[in-house]
Amino acid sequence: MRRIDPNNFRVATRGTPRQINRQIALNLVRERQPISRADLARSMNMRRGAVSLLVNELIEEGIIFEGATGETSRGRKPKFLFVDTRSRCAVAVDVRPTRTYFMVTDLVGRPLVGVTSFPTEREPKKFVSELAKRIRRVLSDHEELGDCAGVGVVVPGMVDRTGSRVMFAPRLGWHDLSLLEPLEVALGLPVSIENSGRACALAQLWATRGGNDTPDDFVFVSVSDGLGVGVIVKGEILRGQHNVAGEFGHMTIGKGAPVACAAGSYECWEAFASEVATLARYAKRVQNPDTSDPISFSQLVDRGLDGEQDAQEALLETARYLGLGISNLLKGLSPEAVIVSGRIARAWPVIAEEIKNAVEKNSVCRGLPSARIIASTLGENPNLMGALSLILAGKFAARLPG
Numbered sequence: 001m002r003r004i005d006p007n008n009f010r011v012a013t014r015g016t017p018r019q020i021n022r023q024i025a026l027n028l029v030r031e032r033q034p035i036s037r038a039d040l041a042r043s044m045n046m047r048r049g050a051v052s053l054l055v056n057e058l059i060e061e062g063i064i065f066e067g068a069t070g071e072t073s074r075g076r077k078p079k080f081l082f083v084d085t086r087s088r089c090a091v092a093v094d095v096r097p098t099r100t101y102f103m104v105t106d107l108v109g110r111p112l113v114g115v116t117s118f119p120t121e122r123e124p125k126k127f128v129s130e131l132a133k134r135i136r137r138v139l140s141d142h143e144e145l146g147d148c149a150g151v152g153v154v155v156p157g158m159v160d161r162t163g164s165r166v167m168f169a170p171r172l173g174w175h176d177l178s179l180l181e182p183l184e185v186a187l188g189l190p191v192s193i194e195n196s197g198r199a200c201a202l203a204q205l206w207a208t209r210g211g212n213d214t215p216d217d218f219v220f221v222s223v224s225d226g227l228g229v230g231v232i233v234k235g236e237i238l239r240g241q242h243n244v245a246g247e248f249g250h251m252t253i254g255k256g257a258p259v260a261c262a263a264g265s266y267e268c269w270e271a272f273a274s275e276v277a278t279l280a281r282y283a284k285r286v287q288n289p290d291t292s293d294p295i296s297f298s299q300l301v302d303r304g305l306d307g308e309q310d311a312q313e314a315l316l317e318t319a320r321y322l323g324l325g326i327s328n329l330l331k332g333l334s335p336e337a338v339i340v341s342g343r344i345a346r347a348w349p350v351i352a353e354e355i356k357n358a359v360e361k362n363s364v365c366r367g368l369p370s371a372r373i374i375a376s377t378l379g380e381n382p383n384l385m386g387a388l389s390l391i392l393a394g395k396f397a398a399r400l401p402g
Contacts, residue, residue: 024044025044025058026063026064026083028044029058030108033081034080034082035080036078036079036080037051037055039078063084064082065082066081067082083108087146089104089106089112089139089145089148090106090148090150090391091105091152091189092384093135093154094196094381094384095154095172096120098120099118099120100119100127102116102117102131102134102138105388107149109385109392113138113145116134118134122173124179128179128182128183128186131183131186132187148189150191150192152192152199152389154199154387155193155195156172156224156226158195158244159193159243161239161242161243163194164178164179164181164193165178165180170263170264171225171262194386196222196383197228197230197246200220200222201232201237202232202386202390203378203382203385203388204218204220204376205235215335216234217232217234217337218232218335218339219329219335219337220338221329221339222341222342222382223274223322223342223344223345224274224343226249226261226270226274226276227270227273228249229246229247229329231335248325249268249269249270250269251328253321253324257272257277258277258281259276269321269324269325272325273321273325275343275344277318278297278300278317279294279297279300282295282310285314286310298346298380301315301343304350305346305349312350315347319352320354322355323354323356323358323359323361324358330359330363331363337371337373338371339376340355340374340376342382343380345375
């Protein structure tokens with residue numbers, strides 16, 4: 001599936017499916033609402049009658065609705081079109097090694113029920129049971145939210161192309177695990193599952209409304225307990241033959257990292273540039289013997305932003321390794337941009353220059369086009385936004401021929 005850019009699209013001709021025009025109309029309503037039928041027709045460069053047929057279909061299916069009446073100097077006052085988020089919701093789930101987070105939103109991503117969490121149960125059957133129980137309880141306690149369109153789940157591991165099995169998630173101890181069917185049976189709802197890095201990259205495509213300057217070719221680096229990477233090429237996720245393209249978190253970049261990666265290596269990018277690695281650096285610098293109450297990564301970022309030298313040095317060393325890894329991505333993929341996300345993005349004023357300096361220092365192939373290196377707009381919960389994007393993609397993405 002491909003995200004339709006409402007600022008750069010081509011309406012289907014006789015040789016392409018009419019379904020694409022319908023998806024273009026839906027995305028234009030989503031991105032530019034409120035919008036009238038006349039403005040929609042002008043935006044698509046189509047006859048108003050043809051656009052009205054598409055609009056009527058979407059209204060009959062309950063996907064969009066006509067709401068408030070606009071003003072005009074003459075003629076009939078236009079009725080505005082909106083995506084119908086009334087009495088419809090979605091659930092986003094972020095599975096992490098120690099805790100699982102979830103929230104309920106409407107179909108354009110506005111939170112309806114705040115983020116809640118619970119300890120992640122490593123035994124798969126117990127995990128499915130606990131997650132389903134908690135989601136059912138929240139939906140039952142908030143019946144005013146209406147029908148749930150689906151549940152998006154992201155995991156820190158490899159997911160097969162069908163999205164039904166977790167092939168390998170070392171931090172969870174899951175291997176060749178069937179997860180989709182048990183969750184759908186337990187919830188009685190459609191479920192979508194994806195690797196967290198790829199889902200976050202997808203979320204970045206859906207992050208803004210109108211005037212979106214997210215490029216069509218970019219690499220998304222998600223920094224958390226581990227390090228996830230998603231690659232977007234021409235507006236689509238790069239998956240590879242076995243749906244594991246983008247596992248750059250485990251490329252070798254050095255020796256003697258402060259922590260081991262999920263697979264137990266002290267040589268890969270994740271082991272040098274994750275939140276866990278940064279916290280280990282900080283603990284070593286301050287030589288704090290009290291490990292019973294360690295600070296969180298958010299607290300570390302706060303201290304860095306407040307000017308504490310030890311916190312800043314720990315963040316800057318991580319930034320240097322982020323830059324080293326990014327320089328390799330630029331050589332191999334030549335994207336238009338690299339987007340860094342996670343709680344570390346809040347420390348951008350401290351780390352941005354160090355990342356860019358490290359990229360430049362390690363870019364030995366002179367003459368290559370430069371790439372923007374920017375902080376993500378997804379906030380501190382990119383994984384939840386990634387989980388939500390799995391539901392949005394099913395609603396708003398186009399299935400292209402071929």
